Amino acid sequence: MNFIDLLKRIPEICKTPETLPLEGKKLILDFVTWLGSLVGIAVPPWVLTLVNILVVIVAIIAVFLIMFALMSVWERKILARAQNRYGPNRVGPWGLFQPVADGIKMLTKEDIVPRNADKVVHFIAPIVMLVPALILPVLLPYGRGMVAIDLSVGILFFFAVGAGSEVAIFLAGWSSRNKYSILGAMRAIAQMISYELPLVMSAVIVALVAGTLSPTGIVEAQGGYQFGFFPNWFVFTPWGFVACVLFYFSALAESNRSPFDLPEGESELVAGHLTEYSGFKYALFFMAEYVGMFAINGLLVTLFLGGYQAPLPFLTFIPSWCWFFIKLAFLAFSLVWVRATMPRFRIDQMMQFAWKFMLPMSFAALFSAAAWHYAGRGLLGWGISAVLVAIPYFALGYFCFTRHHSADNRRYLFSE
């Protein structure tokens, strides 16, 4: 093997975009082997394994941090457009280098620790927040055969690790010794624990139908097309649609996004648990929130939107990993859209929504999915499961959530 051969492989790899990332990884490993042969030693296998792991870690962290940087400017742009403004457009073309400027600003800002703060906890809270967020993307399949760790209990592991962010938010709120912080942390705990239930329940439904807890297995279960054109994604079944909507709302609440941004609640709690953070610690929180948001929406894509599967058969020429990121970008856009549109819930309304509506609905979707499975997954099952989710939906709407809030039931008198 010589270096010229390695170089020659690059154009070959680029010809097949579908497997480009995997072949690229192999190329790097071969390059390491070649380096070894250059100094006249056979590279031991553990070094290759180590390089293999490092390449994956670097790739995932790089991709997600670049996405975070782009998202931070993209979000501000979309939000600005929704609000009749221009948004950042000074730094670089179309304001694309805004994240760089933000990063420099964050790094050079003074790192303020309140005098009464619990300094150790105050210091570790952003780290505790970021580490689980960076572990989560490892579990997601980005394309065919492109998963860093193909855990057979991937979904379970995802939720177990993801719950760590709740601890971090409470650590931040508690250690700051600020009343806004502690209120924000209390809200965060209440909110995240409440929304964890419908979140996990809707994932359980998919695991039940797919018969596996492995994200790759779940994506594979959604492969193929009904009638030759209709994708077999779970979102296109009645129970799957309900579960997907529940998962979407829960994901909004889990990542503290508007209208569930109560823990930060700018107009009430100033900045909630982030009030006493400045400089790079604040940036770490921000980063963790965004990476966690990508991860949980990546899980939504995996569970309901067919992961890396193309939506129509003739679109399969676009590489599978592109499809994953296209779907993720679409979801990210929808999050910003919701944020630009909705006022915030009040805490009691938010809790009611979780416990009185979303949790019962997720149970209903579970039964509906079971019925769909045992009725043969055909049109009959489709009908039965549609009825099984429609009845609880309307019953809950009728008994618990009658639309008693309406602008039409108000009377206004006029005097001449």
Added chain:
Amino acid sequence: MTEADGAGAQTLDVSLGPQHPSTHGVFRMNVRMDGETVVKLQPVFGYLHRNHEKLAEGKSWLGSMPFTDRLDYICPITNNWGYALAVEKLAGIEVPDRAEYIRVIVGEMTRIQNHTAFLGFILGDMGAWGSALMYAFREREKILDLFEGLTGARMMANYMRFGGVRCDLPAGWLEKARAYIETYPAFLDEMEKFLTGNEILLSRLQGVGVMSAERAINGGLSGPVLRASGVDYDIRKVDGYGVYPRLKFRVPRGTVGDCFDRFMLRILEIRESIQILQQAFAQIPQGPILNPAVKTRGFKPPVGEAYGRIEGPKGELGFHLVSDGGEKPYRYHIRPPSLINLTLLEEMCVGTKIADVMVILGSIDIVLGEVDR
């Protein structure tokens, strides 16, 4: 940090403000909370006290006209009007017809822009990230542009004079204003459709901060906050100052008295203001804009006292003036609607959640420049 209540419950005292994103200025509330529920609320104001009333006693009568701009800086022109009206009452000055119509036009436009800004502010208090605010301010800006064309200043207009107004309408201004007011209802319809159709907004506003008509009267509330509680009291109708008796308009009032009624009343009042403006545009006569009998220099009203009040966008704006016959007011007192409307804040807030406090405060529509003076 926490202290045990009589019932053994753990409560938390939080000082909201004076630096807080949604207290509409440097306003502070000492809130005692049981969890998220407010058990006690004490408004603290005075951080923006500028000695307005005392300063006015050291100035000539006309000299405090520019200061009144700074009272409620969202709507300076109505402040001018309230002061001019009080002095005119004190000195018995007649105002020419054209000036009265101009006053009505700029006054109602001020009301429209104040209520438009209110629609944006209250959405901001609910955590809508300024989306509604930006659109509201876009429309408000157009009215401010008209003010700039008329008075030379977007906000600090200093427009009224005793016995009239400072300058006549520039050529073409009336047509521009009329053309703009014609486009305004389309914006308001769109805004109302989006806002009152939003389930979260309805659930955040309806049934929150209810104020009974009786308590509202006893507390001395005025303006949209009073009318939302179902009291039919509008000084434009009661006093009939200016040329309001010649104009046909209705006074809306609510039936429940919660934040949603206060919110809707603003929208309904804008619609009535548009009616008034259209009539005023049609009726405005030619003629002088200033009573020539009034001296600008060395203006000395006779000995006596007078209370002049107008229906400002936020409520009853009154000026109580005492003259000793000199060049300066002997006593100069303001009845600011924002301050009086704030006095019942605790009553509305106790028992609600901390998030509701911001919405209730927003629904009262205060400006701290007027509260603290």
